[in-house]
Amino acid sequence: MATFMPLTLILVILWSVLFQMDIHRDSIRVGRYQETFKQQIIHPLIQAMDDQFIHTPDHCVSYQLVRASAFFPTRVDKFSGNDHVNGQVDGVDFQFSDVKLLQRHTDSKGRVTWEKLFCGTFFVAEFNKHTQGVTVIHPETWEYGAPSYTRYLKMDNPEFNQQFNVYGTDSIEAHYLLTHTMMKRLMEIKKLATEDLLITFADGCIYLAIDYGNDPNEAPINIPVSNRVIQYIHTLQLLVDVIRELKLNEKLWAKR
Amino acid sequence: MTILLIISAVTVTLIIILVKIFNTLIDKKNQVTNIFSSTDVLLKKRYNLIPNLVSSVSRYMEHEKEVLQKITELRNQANKPDITDDQKITLDNELSSALGSIMVAVENYPDLKANENFLHLQHILTEIEAQISAARRAYNQAVTNYNNAIEMIPTNFMARSMGYTHKKVFGIKESEKQNINIKALFNR
Numbered sequence: 001m002a003t004f005m006p007l008t009l010i011l012v013i014l015w016s017v018l019f020q021m022d023i024h025r026d027s028i029r030v031g032r033y034q035e036t037f038k039q040q041i042i043h044p045l046i047q048a049m050d051d052q053f054i055h056t057p058d059h060c061v062s063y064q065l066v067r068a069s070a071f072f073p074t075r076v077d078k079f080s081g082n083d084h085v086n087g088q089v090d091g092v093d094f095q096f097s098d099v100k101l102l103q104r105h106t107d108s109k110g111r112v113t114w115e116k117l118f119c120g121t122f123f124v125a126e127f128n129k130h131t132q133g134v135t136v137i138h139p140e141t142w143e144y145g146a147p148s149y150t151r152y153l154k155m156d157n158p159e160f161n162q163q164f165n166v167y168g169t170d171s172i173e174a175h176y177l178l179t180h181t182m183m184k185r186l187m188e189i190k191k192l193a194t195e196d197l198l199i200t201f202a203d204g205c206i207y208l209a210i211d212y213g214n215d216p217n218e219a220p221i222n223i224p225v226s227n228r229v230i231q232y233i234h235t236l237q238l239l240v241d242v243i244r245e246l247k248l249n250e251k252l253w254a255k256r
Numbered sequence: 257m258t259i260l261l262i263i264s265a266v267t268v269t270l271i272i273i274l275v276k277i278f279n280t281l282i283d284k285k286n287q288v289t290n291i292f293s294s295t296d297v298l299l300k301k302r303y304n305l306i307p308n309l310v311s312s313v314s315r316y317m318e319h320e321k322e323v324l325q326k327i328t329e330l331r332n333q334a335n336k337p338d339i340t341d342d343q344k345i346t347l348d349n350e351l352s353s354a355l356g357s358i359m360v361a362v363e364n365y366p367d368l369k370a371n372e373n374f375l376h377l378q379h380i381l382t383e384i385e386a387q388i389s390a391a392r393r394a395y396n397q398a399v400t401n402y403n404n405a406i407e408m409i410p411t412n413f414m415a416r417s418m419g420y421t422h423k424k425v426f427g428i429k430e431s432e433k434q435n436i437n438i439k440a441l442f443n444r
Contacts, residue, residue, distance in 0.1 A: 153397075154397055154401065155397070156393050156396065156397050171287070171291055171394040171397070171398065172291060172294050172295070172387070172390050172391045172394045173390070174394070175390035175391070175393045175394040175397075176386065176387055176390035176391075179389075179390075
């Protein structure tokens with residue numbers, strides 16, 4: 001369950017190398033290439049992780065969920081996404097997909113440009129504690145700020161404060177969610193992720209976003225497919241690790 | 257004219273700085289007050305559980321009568337009106353310690369550990385203890401921010417003139433920093 005079978009993994013990577021060679025030889029159009037990449041690489045990868053996971057290539061998480069995460073207090077003018085996956089790990093319901101958020105800008109001459117706010121993986125899972133407010137955890141480098149209804153909360157762990165900025169509507173709730181053990185686990189998760197991590201606790205869910213700056217499931221022809229496959233395996237494993245590391249399956253009595 | 261302008265600019269800047277310092281101090285003091293009020297609500301929730309807890313365990317616990325009496329007494333003191341915040345903190349520390357010793361003693365009473373009513377109470381208490389633990393940490397952090405502000409330059413000058421004094425934090429045991437786990441205590 002939810003761990004790669006080594007043989008499947010080797011076959012998928014081998015197939016991805018052959019696939020790359022095949023693509024260059026036949027000069028298939030890019031669109032067709034992406035579609036084939038998803039069908040023949042991404043889909044089997046997800047199935048190899050857990051055959052109960054449901055992969056829907058042309059769907060994504062809802063925009064309401066993205067807004068509920070409070071990651072982006074700025075205006076979002078265009079929302080798109082794909083490669084929706086949903087399932088259960090250790091009894092915890094989760095879903096994730098790639099999402100892309102753009103903001104429209106018009107200059108004085110009427111020219112329109114699109115600014116990429118976020119492009120990466122967006123993940124939602126049930127959280128094991130009740131929450132009434134919103135607690136947002138940003139990496140130090142996050143440039144879009146926090147929602148206006150939250151305030152900066154200094155936690156009682158200096159190392160955690162160095163790595164993350166916490167904003168929330170309720171200081172007690174933030175401390176209730178971010179126990180010393182939880183802060184330690186989040187720092188461990190941060191070590192596993194190669195990109196910036198955004199985390200929000202709201203509506204009894206944990207929201208997590210990894211900003212890759214590009215669609216992790218698209219495969220540009222100039223990048224070896226095996227690199228993309230390895231990146232995707234890393235993301236999948238990270239998301240499963242989030243559920244296990246944060247012990248989301250260990251529900252408090254109040255939520256049983 | 258230029259001198260007048262410079263003096264005006266310096267005065268305006270000084271006023272802005274003083275207003276900022278004043279607002280920061282007020283904000284930190286209010287933050288402490290707000291968190292303490294929420295903590296107080298949680299402590300009261302726990303005090304309300306105590307009569308049930310005492311009645312559930314007293315039939316079984318023959319050798320802990322004194323501790324149970326002390327718990328009841330502490331609850332009565334905590335429920336008195338007009339006790340100061342510092343007294344509340346002291347009472348909470350004493351009550352936590354007394355409850356802790358009861359939880360450890362439960363191990364000696366297998367019949368009590370199997371009692372449905374007691375188990376239900378234990379579950380509620382576990383959740384409230386987790387919330388109180390979070391509230392204590394949040395309060396201590398707010399108090400630390402406040403105490404730093406009233407001791408550091410330049411906010412300390414205004415804090416002194418506003419009559420702000422040092423506030424006491426909740427005592428947090430080392431075991432609590434690791435997450436309170438009453439269930440584990442019961443199963444020890």
